[in-house]
Amino acid sequence: MRKQIMKSTLTLCALAASFIALPSVASQVDFPHIVTTGYGQIEATPDMAEFSVRVVQSQLNADQAKEGVDSVVDTFLAKLASAGVSKEDIKSSNLYLTPQYQYPDKGQPELVGYRASRTVTVQVMDIERLNDYLDSALASGINQVDNIRLKVKDESQYQAKARTAAIQDAQKKAQSLAQGFEQKLGKVWQITYKQPQNQPVVMRSMMMDSQPESNSYQDSVITIRDRVDVVYKLSN
Template sequence: MKIHNRFWLSALFSAAALVAVNTMASPLPQQPHVYVEGSAELEVEPDMMVFSLSIQTVDMDLAKAKADVDARSRLLIDASKKFGIKANDIATTALNIRPEYEYKDGLRVLTGNNVSRQVDINLRDLKKYPEMMKALVDAKISETINTTLTVSDKKAIEEKVQNAAMDDAKARAGRLAKSQGQSLGAPWSISEFNNRGNERWELRPNRELMGSSAVMKADAMSLQRASGEPFEPGVMKITAQVYVVYLLK
């Protein structure tokens, strides 16, 4: 009798575990529902340019290399402030110091100490872009200048486009339900992640701000472009997708 009871309890627990696993494996409800993807796209005008510069020097004398990077960092900050850029729009990283080697006759030989720092500058007045780029090129602060157009209030724009994507999802679900003689109920789940198939494990939010960026080499050609070429920021596109499960009435 005890053996039968143990077998019955074991089977009961196994069945319960199987139901739990199946329930966890499916992100969808067991009752009638409609699963839709809502999407939206907005075009916005960029209002900020981010300049990214890597300031670095390689020298056998570590103190000399550090002094050079510090001096060019101060020059960059001073040049930026002339364009009305505030301190909170200038971000500098700590110094990165590492030795550099090369192999000669099978032996690793120290060739110098690489000292570098990354500096990011937010330019909020895009009309000043050509003059600022020219000033940075003339100052020879960095060999490469990366620029990226963006928006200053990205969070508010993301919220706006996500709300639009939700409106699109509800409209799609309503049309599908009506085509089958059903009415739409309350949302059962709302997600930025695609829960269909193996994609649910990727957990990548489906929202993106797409714009343009450029890399300028600090040479004569770049100087000519920066000072003489018209600058038009154009527009950026921000997209969002949401995945919503609505119950059917």
């Protein structure tokens, strides 16, 4: 009886293994083929930007900290509105308020004040105005720049060019390999594509106690990349 149970168990395990292996076997290519990966990239000059600034204040009580931060943010938002920045291009975060403690060598921690902060993110459709908006932030009392992202407005057209370059790269590689191994390149059997996430140019964060690097973004370029994986059939 024990042997029959063991035999039955082994049979079930073998069947289970065969079912698990079926999808991988079905996905295997069982004919002569070449697998190539094409890469393409296009460089673009940034024509828009997005920056995030923050005001941070420490006061003796929570109300003073809140009022001080809100006043700075309201002033900055008013300056942006007067400069013609659309409300849709501005995002202002809620107040972030934390108590500040002093920790003596002996005894309990002592509350010494409150630290308040708010962040404003602005999308700049005309990159030539970027320095003006940063100057307005400084004049309003903003004391920290979290980051500055340089971007392009019509990224899709650059992505399409990079994709075309990737396709051409894959084709050239396949033709070269087939010719080198004295094979005839057949039709495309499979194309695998997953659009990469291009990262905008990000300037380093900085405190607003000094003037930002006003002209450093003008020499920046954005690289738009793409790739494609292709399986070609081969014939003698």
